[in-house]
Amino acid sequence: MSKKGEGSLSWLRDRNRRRVLDVLRISGRTSQADIARATGLSRTTIHTLIGELKEEGMVLEVDGRPAGAGSGRPAAQLVLHTTSRAVLGIDFGHSHVQVAVADLAHNVLAERHRDLDVNHRANEALDFSAEMAAEVLGEAGIDRSRVIGAGIGIPGPVDRERGTAGSATILPGWVGLRIADAMQKR
Structure with missing residues (x-):
């Protein structure tokens, strides 16, 4: 296959x-x-x-x-070897974005929170989260090459096959956006 x-x-x-x-x-x-x-x-x-x-x-x-x-x-x-790799977590909310980096034992090594205007654009939030990811990785002393995955959360459904935000999300500017693809470009 x-x-x-x-x-x-x-x-x-x-x-x-x-x-x-x-x-x-x-x-x-x-x-x-x-x-x-x-x-x-x-x-x-x-x-x-x-x-x-x-x-x-x-x-x-x-x-x-x-x-x-x-x-x-x-x-x-x-x-x-819990410090050999790291994972990122990104939480997009109606009025915030939060980013954290953790080791393989689930210990949070660094995190950032930023308030957003409730009418924020998706690209604005994605850009902020990419900056915040670089900051938490730097603070934790983690090279980007050691990141083995990222979990991204939004307040609403995601079409698993397409990877797009669904229409029921409270983030209307995100509907149809391929979130993972957009983050990888950053």
Whole structure:
């Protein structure tokens, strides 16, 4: 399948990566065998995904046996390298825009809030949010290349297939706007 939709190999691979990263984020420290048990994925799949994540610097292997571990050869312990990547969150409201950057453990590293005129234009808010994103990344010491994703919220429905703001939004100047595309251009 060329489309990255549900059921495609790339979708499945991304989903499995997220599951592994979630287990690492929640457990803090664990082994590949424990990740396989928690996710239900095969050990081979886990081994491959962990290898990729280690190569990308997102997962680290740490020494030592966790407290209460039994005897015998200890399983390699893995931890999420929470500061290796970052995510952006952007909230557009009727009269504000808020931008935050967080690490992979969901710790907010920096954030900005700006009030907007209730009759603001979409491009004005998008420009402000792009400036604010650069500010929070700078404050947190995060290079843009380390950002692995951004979540964008607006007060209203979004057509998932087109990525456009719906007509029921309280931001009338945003109807039909391809929000993610507009942000990527900034």
